[in-house]
């Protein structure tokens with residue numbers, strides 16, 4: 001009978017895991033609306049979801065995340081028009097990332113902020129992939145979210161959620177009120193993230209006389225830098241540059257271009273890097289430092 005307790009604890013964590021997976025699928029369904037409408041400058045609230053082909057409103061029972069697409073075999077019930085695989089994919093991806101974020105952060109007050117952050121990353125990734133833009137209506141609120149979460153947590157929960165607070169510049173201004181320390185660290189992270197991209201872009205423009213990247217990436221990294229802090233931001237940029245240039249070379253080879261001028265949506269790789277950094281960043285940095293320390 002003593003074995004009842006562990007199985008109860010397991011049941012609870014399984015229940016929470018399923019709950020956050022389901023929440024992610026629902027938010028993913030909303031992100032599909034954001035991804036479709038924000039670049040087209042349409043309202044994300046009105047009207048309700050409609051078929052992109054025949055514009056018929058989608059009934060609630062045909063709007064169940066992931067499942068409806070499978071049941072309808074990827075076709076509109078009304079016009080039989082093809083519904084992109086992107087819809088169930090974004091729902092499943094968001095569900096999986098919500099589950100992993102819950103596993104990593106745990107059930108605490110920081111979790112909603114982290115879920116909002118990964119949601120913004122997913123929206124930016126898919127909008128940039130399709131339209132090569134990172135809309136201000138997402139990147140600016142992202143920066144505000146980052147500053148608010150930093151300030152709120154300094155005041156109410158201490159500094160445990162932000163690893164960069166154990167390093168410069170936070171250590172240099174120890175003794176100041178915690179909200180000043182955390183705000184300066186957030187702004188330092190934002191400057192590291194956006195400044196690094198801005199300098200690289202200007203240098204590239206100067207050397208190659210071509211436009212390297214849009215300001216959307218720079219604005220996106222304001223929010224990412226402030227939220228993640230400078231250490232995880234460096235990891236995000238490294239991950240983004242590494243995977244982004246691999247993809248760029250691959251696309252150039254496939255298209256048979258030799259001058260490597262192919263425009264790649266860099267926000268896709270920065271967004272993926274930011275999610276990886278949030279979930280695995282500390283382990284990656286520690287493993288790296290351990291491998292290369294004398």
Ligand SMILES: [Zn+2]
Pocket residue numbers: 051052053054055056076077078079080081
């Ligand atoms: Zn239709």
